[in-house]
Structures are given as structure tokens and as C-alpha cells.
Amino acid sequence: MKVLAILYKGGQSAKEEPRLLGTIENKLGLEEWLKGLGHELVVLAGGTSDDLYPRCRYLTRDLIEKAKNLKLCITAGVGSDHVDLNAAVDHRIQVLEVSGSNVVSVAEHVVMSILLLVRNFVPAHEMIERGDWQVSDIARNAFDLEGKVVGTIGAGRIGYRVLQRLKPFDCKELLYYDYAPLPPAAAEAVGARKVDDLKEFVSQCDVVTVNCPLHEGTRGLVNAELLKHFKKGAWLVNTARGAICDKDDVAAAVKSGQLNGYAGDVWNVQPAPRDHVWRTVKNPLGAGNGMVPHYSGTTLDAQARYAAGTRSILENYLNGKPQEAQNIIVGLGKYETKAYGQR
Amino acid sequence: MKVLAILYKGGQSAKEEPRLLGTIENKLGLEEWLKGLGHELVVLAGGTSDDLYPRCRYLTRDLIEKAKNLKLCITAGVGSDHVDLNAAVDHRIQVLEVSGSNVVSVAEHVVMSILLLVRNFVPAHEMIERGDWQVSDIARNAFDLEGKVVGTIGAGRIGYRVLQRLKPFDCKELLYYDYAPLPPAAAEAVGARKVDDLKEFVSQCDVVTVNCPLHEGTRGLVNAELLKHFKKGAWLVNTARGAICDKDDVAAAVKSGQLNGYAGDVWNVQPAPRDHVWRTVKNPLGAGNGMVPHYSGTTLDAQARYAAGTRSILENYLNGKPQEAQNIIVGLGKYETKAYGQR
Numbered sequence: 001m002k003v004l005a006i007l008y009k010g011g012q013s014a015k016e017e018p019r020l021l022g023t024i025e026n027k028l029g030l031e032e033w034l035k036g037l038g039h040e041l042v043v044l045a046g047g048t049s050d051d052l053y054p055r056c057r058y059l060t061r062d063l064i065e066k067a068k069n070l071k072l073c074i075t076a077g078v079g080s081d082h083v084d085l086n087a088a089v090d091h092r093i094q095v096l097e098v099s100g101s102n103v104v105s106v107a108e109h110v111v112m113s114i115l116l117l118v119r120n121f122v123p124a125h126e127m128i129e130r131g132d133w134q135v136s137d138i139a140r141n142a143f144d145l146e147g148k149v150v151g152t153i154g155a156g157r158i159g160y161r162v163l164q165r166l167k168p169f170d171c172k173e174l175l176y177y178d179y180a181p182l183p184p185a186a187a188e189a190v191g192a193r194k195v196d197d198l199k200e201f202v203s204q205c206d207v208v209t210v211n212c213p214l215h216e217g218t219r220g221l222v223n224a225e226l227l228k229h230f231k232k233g234a235w236l237v238n239t240a241r242g243a244i245c246d247k248d249d250v251a252a253a254v255k256s257g258q259l260n261g262y263a264g265d266v267w268n269v270q271p272a273p274r275d276h277v278w279r280t281v282k283n284p285l286g287a288g289n290g291m292v293p294h295y296s297g298t299t300l301d302a303q304a305r306y307a308a309g310t311r312s313i314l315e316n317y318l319n320g321k322p323q324e325a326q327n328i329i330v331g332l333g334k335y336e337t338k339a340y341g342q343r
Numbered sequence: 344m345k346v347l348a349i350l351y352k353g354g355q356s357a358k359e360e361p362r363l364l365g366t367i368e369n370k371l372g373l374e375e376w377l378k379g380l381g382h383e384l385v386v387l388a389g390g391t392s393d394d395l396y397p398r399c400r401y402l403t404r405d406l407i408e409k410a411k412n413l414k415l416c417i418t419a420g421v422g423s424d425h426v427d428l429n430a431a432v433d434h435r436i437q438v439l440e441v442s443g444s445n446v447v448s449v450a451e452h453v454v455m456s457i458l459l460l461v462r463n464f465v466p467a468h469e470m471i472e473r474g475d476w477q478v479s480d481i482a483r484n485a486f487d488l489e490g491k492v493v494g495t496i497g498a499g500r501i502g503y504r505v506l507q508r509l510k511p512f513d514c515k516e517l518l519y520y521d522y523a524p525l526p527p528a529a530a531e532a533v534g535a536r537k538v539d540d541l542k543e544f545v546s547q548c549d550v551v552t553v554n555c556p557l558h559e560g561t562r563g564l565v566n567a568e569l570l571k572h573f574k575k576g577a578w579l580v581n582t583a584r585g586a587i588c589d590k591d592d593v594a595a596a597v598k599s600g601q602l603n604g605y606a607g608d609v610w611n612v613q614p615a616p617r618d619h620v621w622r623t624v625k626n627p628l629g630a631g632n633g634m635v636p637h638y639s640g641t642t643l644d645a646q647a648r649y650a651a652g653t654r655s656i657l658e659n660y661l662n663g664k665p666q667e668a669q670n671i672i673v674g675l676g677k678y679e680t681k682a683y684g685q686r
Contacts, residue, residue, distance in 0.1 A: 010479035017483040104489045112462055115455035124635035128622050133614035135638050136353035140360040144644040146447050168507045271476035279471050292467035295478050301487040
């Protein structure tokens with residue numbers, strides 16, 4: 001068998017830190033094992049500033065039709081929107097994820113991002129770094145999370161973990177918007193209420209966090225029209241996929257103060273161009289930007305989990321064993337999940 | 344009566360934002376009310392870069408002995424180490440705090456600071472701001488909070504709220520060090536274990552957070568000797584008082600990598616001098632600094648609470664009503680709390 005791994009370039013960091021498993025240098029820790037079994041591992045760079053990125057990362061219908069021997073696509077992590085899933089169904093190519101490998105990592109990043117926007121951390125740290133000290137310039141836009149209404153678009157594996165972590169912060173209310181209601185016991189455990197209408201949902205939230213997959217139904221979901229229905233000065237956190245939020249509409253909302261801030265690690269194009277507006281957009285008080293590169297799900301702890309999970313999926317495949325149900329996005333010729341907008 | 348309020352200069356921000364109540368401009372919202380009762384409010388600047396700060400903020404024995412009419416000291420917030428409490432006892436001056444007015448604000452800041460150190464947020468955001476994108480340079484020092492051991496020095500009103508908020512993060516263990524054990528039900532609710540020996544305590548922690556008052560017994564508590572007992576690469580968060588951590592010893596530990604990072608909002612001198620080492624110290628990977636000016640307890644939500652609480656203490660005093668027990672640090676001629684190191 002030939003296994004193709006599209007990973008990101010780790011450079012010097014990957015040479016110095018062997019726990020950076022998801023890099024072309026450290027190859028998910030799979031090389032020796034596959035070689036020992038007589039298989040071949042081919043590694044391509046699909047991340048950072050490498051120009052292969054746009055060519056290889058997206059598995060389009062066209063590419064799938066050309067890949068006559070392709071049997072199995074594994075996402076070393078969670079989020080399979082880089083594969084044309086309908087084409088995979090048509091060509092009986094299985095698509096699997098390492099479900100759960102980085103959901104906690106992302107949920108933690110969401111809670112961190114909410115706190116640092118609401119509490120106005122970035123301008124406060126920058127003030128210290130540049131040698132200043134003007135408490136009131138920071139405090140005038142710093143709030144507590146306690147007493148605020150926080151809502152998640154999507155209450156799946158990540159969104160629900162966000163709600164669990166927010167529970168003891170004594171928010172005024174926790175809300176969620178999703179096609180499927182949470183099981184009653186799960187909803188009660190976190191004290192979350194479902195709102196069925198998206199505009200009504202965002203109009204009640206001080207903080208909105210996006211935790212749904214990207215598909216035809218969610219692309220550009222947070223746009224100028226929806227942003228009009230947000231509370232004035234709400235905060236928005238998106239660690240799901242950049243394209244769920246309209247780049248220019250979100251930037252305009254931050255600039256005008258309609259949003260008090262925007263944070264997250266996902267971008268409509270990755271790596272983000274140097275002049276991407278989300279890198280530098282600020283609210284009228286010069287604050288409200290908590291953006292980072294796409295790394296929330298790729299902490300060293302997550303890399304250990306998704307490398308092990310990728311190996312386990314490969315082992316099952318090579319040994320003809322069944323895959324764990326929760327990892328299957330597309331089975332042989334059919335969807336096994338509704339999470340990507342399928343009915 | 345003459346009421347002296349030592350507040351911080353809010354400048355333009357305070358003029359534009361009336362909710363900045365803790366400023367010399369907005370006077371805790373007390374001026375009209377006191378005037379209406381025939382009392383006089385005098386306001387002095389005790390914060391920011393004003394040169395009155397070192398002169399007025401600290402109520403020394405010398406000042407207390409000169410202040411023949413002084414009856415009552417109120418901290419508009421929590422933390423009365425700026426008063427010579429022994430002198431207040433000797434001179435039958437009551438010292439009160441607005442207990443609980445900003446404990447949630449500070450506890451939230453602690454959890455935020457832990458997350459942003461462990462997850463390596465600051466270098467990630469700075470990378471985005473300057474136009475770069477190198478995921479592995481960030482990921483190599485980014486971890487999940489899940490599975491880590493977190494310990495608080497002090498499990499009082501703030502420390503306990505930190506433990507409550509950390510509970511759903513599935514830390515490997517939550518520890519605390521305190522002179523008093525938590526009530527069994529409270530300890531069980533957060534799943535926290537008391538460690539009696541401080542060196543043993545820090546040696547078990549991936550993250551140490553300082554949530555105890557500053558007094559003779561805690562000044563310089565975290566120094567080179569104690570830092571030797573920390574796990575290599577642990578993170579330290581201090582939002583209690585700057586002087587509990589030795590400035591140069593902590594900086595040296597970050598610089599060497601013995602600490603992976605240091606964050607918090609309190610400084611041994613406030614405002615921090617422009618060249619204070621905590622402003623810019625970094626770990627060997629150029630990360631690990633989450634410092635901000637002293638504002639965690641002075642969010643707009645906290646300012647509303649401590650302004651209301653200050654007024655309530657004044658009302659009780661003026662009307663001869665008893666004070667709420669939890670607000671009294673020094674009663675008439677005696678300590679009413681052990682929190683400042685008294686036995």
C-alpha cells in the first residue's frame with residue numbers, strides 16, 4: 001500500500017521538538033511502523049507558506065476522479081470539509097476522522113478566546129509590553145463573563161464541551177442553536193436552552209461562538225445580514241472554519257463597534273495572506289482582536305492523540321477490522337453522519 | 344463628615360465612560376449622595392502615573408498617627424495590605440473591604456491567564472499581527488489544560504472560585520495550599536486535595552496560581568529557593584499581590600525556562616516602571632509572558648459592585664448600623680479575620 005500524508009512544514013521547530021508529530025519532518029510517527037509492514041509512506045507539505053498547499057490540501061471531485069487507487073481518506077484531527085464528500089460517496093472512498101482527538105483542545109481555545117475578548121486582555125498586554133500604564137483605558141472596555149449570555153452555533157462534540165466549561169462561570173444564560181436538540185439530560189447538565197431561530201438566537205447573546213462544521217448550509221452564515229441582529233457590542237469567537245463567517249462583513253462589524261471583538265484561529269484562506277483584514281482589524285477603542293494562526297486543535301497533547309488515532313484507523317483498515325462508528329464520515333458509498341449538512 | 348477617596352486618574356476614558364466609577368473623575372458615584380447628606384467628599388489621585396501615588400496610597404503607621412480624626416478605612420474592592428493593619432488595631436480605626444465585589448472578576452482573570460499561558464496565546468497573536476504564519480513555532484509550546492495538575496496557593500474567596508471554574512476542564516488534579524482546610528463538602532465539590540508542605544505542593548503542579556493576601560508571611564514567598572522545587576516548565580499566575588513573588592527570581596526562572604511562563608496583573612511597584620523586567624521577560628522560546636496592568640478586579644461589572652458596596656458601608660457607618668461581618672478586616676481595636684496572617 002502507498003499512504004500519502006499531507007502534513008504541515010515544521011521546519012526548525014519540528015527538528016527540535018519531536019512531539020510536533022503532525023509535521024512533514026515527524027510524519028505522524030508512522031514511517032517506521034508502515035515501513036516495517038512493507039508499506040510506503042509519502043509525505044507532502046500542505047501547510048504553512050508552502051505553495052503546494054492550495055494544490056494538495058483540497059481533495060476536489062476532479063482529484064478524486066483522477067485518484068484511481070484511492071480507498072481511504074483520514075483527517076488527522078477533526079473537520080473533513082477539505083474533501084468533496086459527495087464525490088467520495090459516489091466513488092466509494094471512505095472518509096474518516098480521529099473523532100474527539102482535538103475537541104477538548106478546541107473547546108479550551110474557545111473559552112480562552114471568550115475570556116480574553118470580554119476581559120480586554122490583548123490591549124492590556126500590549127500596553128505593558130510598550131511600557132505604558134493606563135488602567136482606565138483598559139478597564140473602560142473590560143467586563144466579567146459572569147452575568148453574560150453566551151450562545152454556541154452548534155452543540156456537537158466541541159460546542160457541548162464549551163458549554164460544560166462555561167457552566168461554573170455563572171453566565172446569565174447559556175444558549176445553543178443546532179439542527180438537533182441535545183438529549184434532555186445533557187442540556188440539563190449544562191443548563192443550556194435551545195433557540196430555534198438563528199436571528200432570535202444571536203439577538204439574545206452577549207457572546208456568540210461558532211462550533212459547527214463548514215458545508216453548503218453554513219458557508220457565509222455569519223454575514224452582514226445576520227450581524228445586524230447581534231446585540232450591539234457583542235463578541236464573536238470562531239474556531240470552526242473561517243468561511244462560516246464572511247471576512248469583510250465581520251471586519252466591518254468590528255470596525256464599527258457592532259461587534260466589540262472577534263477571535264479565533266480559522267481563516268477563509270490558510271495560511272492567511274499578510275494583508276488579511278482579520279489580522280489587524282480593531283474596534284473603535286483600538287481593541288477586540290484575538291486572532292491567531294490555525295493551531296487550537298494542534299497542541300502537543302492533541303498531536304499525540306491524533307497521531308495515535310490515525311495509526312489506529314490505518315491498522316483497522318489494513319487488518320480488515322471495523323472502524324469505530326464515531327470516526328466514520330463517509331462509509332462505503334454513503335454518509336454516516338449528518339454533521340456535514342446531509343439529511 | 345469629611346470623606347477622602349483615593350482613586351485612580353481616569354482621564355479621557357473616564358470622561359467618555361461614566362461606568363468607570365473608580366476614577367477621580369467619576370468619584371465612585373458618591374459625590375451627589377454625600378453632598379445631599381451634608382458631608383464633604385475629597386478626591387485624591389492614587390493611581391496611574393500620578394506622583395501622589397506613592398505618597399497617599401499606603402496608609403502607614405506614621406500617617407495613621409497623624410490622622411487624628413480618622414475613623415474608618417474602606418477598600419473599594421478587596422485587599423487591604425495598603426493599610427498598616429496593626430496600627431489600625433492600635434488606634435481603633437476600622438478597616439473594611441467590599442468583600443466579594445471583585446472576587447469573580449479576579450478568578451476569571453486567573454483562569455484566562457492559565458489558559459493563555461498553557462495554550463501559548465500571546466506569541467500566536469503577535470505572529471498574526473506582524474503578518475507571519477508558522478504554526479509549528481506556536482504549537483511546539485502549546486498544550487491543553489486537560490490532564491495538567493493545577494494548584495492554588497490560597498483557597499479563599501478567589502482561590503476557591505478559580506477551582507470551581509477549573510473543575511470541568513478535566514485537569515489531572517486540583518490541589519490547594521492554605522492554612523485552613525476547605526470544608527469537606529466544598530473540597531469535594533471541586534475535587535481539590537490539600538497539600539500541607541509548600542515545596543511538596545509546588546513540585547506536583549504544572550500550573551501554580553497565587554490567591555492569598557500579602558502580609559509578613561507571604562512577602563517574597565515565591566522566590567529562587569521555592570522556584571527550584573517547581574516542576575521544570577511549570578506556569579505561574581499571580582493576580583494576588585506582586586510582592587508575593589520575588590521580581591528578579593521569577594524573571595530569572597522564566598528566562599531560564601524553569602518557568603514556562605508568568606502571567607498576572609499585580610506588580611511589586613504600581614504603576615510598574617517602564618523598565619520593569621516583568622514587562623518583557625520571555626522564556627527561551629520567546630514566549631511565556633501574560634502580564635497586564637492591575638485591572639483584573641476593576642472591570643466595569645466589578646466597578647458597579649464595589650461602588651455600591653462602598654456606599655453601603657458608608658451608609659451603615661453614618662446610620663450607626665452594624666457592618667456585614669464578611670466585610671470587616673479590623674473592627675474596633677481588633678482583627679476580625681485571619682486572612683492577613685494574624686493568628
